[in-house]
Amino acid sequence: MPQYQIVTVNAFTKVLFKGNQAAVVAVPSDSPLDDVMMQAIAAEMNISETAFITPLMLQGPDEFQQSRVFGLRWFTPTCEVKLCGHATLAAAHALKYELDNEREKVHFETASGQLLVNSGLNNYYCMTFPVDPPAPMPITDDVKTIVADILGDYKPSIQVEISPSLRYMVVYDPERTGEDIARLEPKLSPEVVAAGVRENIIGVIATAKSTGHDFCSRFFAPWCGINEDPVTGSAHTVLGPFWKERLGKIRFKAHQCSKRGGEMSLQLEFNDDMDIAISGHAVTVVSGTINI
Structure with a gap:
């Protein structure tokens, strides 16, 4: 054998x-x-x-x-x-x-x-x-359904972007803190999963600025059999360029604030095609x- x-x-x-x-x-x-x-x-x-x-x-x-x-x-x-x-x-x-x-x-x-x-x-x-830099996503009814399930509600001030290669949706409410992200309890209902299929979504990243780190996040991917991934390196190929645009930095300390939790260092590297070092x-x- x-x-x-x-x-x-x-x-x-x-x-x-x-x-x-x-x-x-x-x-x-x-x-x-x-x-x-x-x-x-x-x-x-x-x-x-x-x-x-x-x-x-x-x-x-x-x-x-x-x-x-x-x-x-x-x-x-x-x-x-x-x-x-x-x-x-x-x-x-x-x-x-x-x-x-x-x-x-x-x-x-x-x-x-x-x-x-x-x-x-x-x-x-x-x-x-x-890197897989995200861009603003058209706000359809399906997108509103997904955002409301992840964050608890939808409002126009919430920023929603999509990464073109990995098809990760980034959801960012400037009014929410890292503690708010850690407390999220998405239901990930069949209606939400169906909405994600129609939008060709592979995963959803909820993110916020964070005390003690540059930003924090959580990652939800019922579309590939994982309701929540505890710490997601690939999500940070999207989050690095996302937060560069908001913080004006290329080096970050990141925290994924799932129950297990995890930490990493990030640095954007500029060459023929921008890369990201994840440590x-x-x-x-x-x-x-x-x-x-």
């Missing part, structure tokens, strides 16, 4: 049982898994994301230790996703501490292009992702094998 090494990691935290959980499955180059099996494993793990990593440029018994380029895919319990920050951080952590990878920098080939992760000291990692800690929770 084939066995694959599997690790669960808490990302964007220094301590156990905080941040966001991700499972990481090491898939040797000579023992690939098909899409159906990867989705089945993700459903079995039943956490927000399961990542699958495969060495791309080296083969053999030391391929996980010596490779610097890996294929990386992410699955929720119900579907594959285009980009996932916390599971990328978890994959880099699993490579370094559980698979004994020797590289300070690793590249991941993904559905969102090549992603670079630098390993620092004390379980600290810096990921470079493409945070990770800690291993479980390491073992899965029998296929």
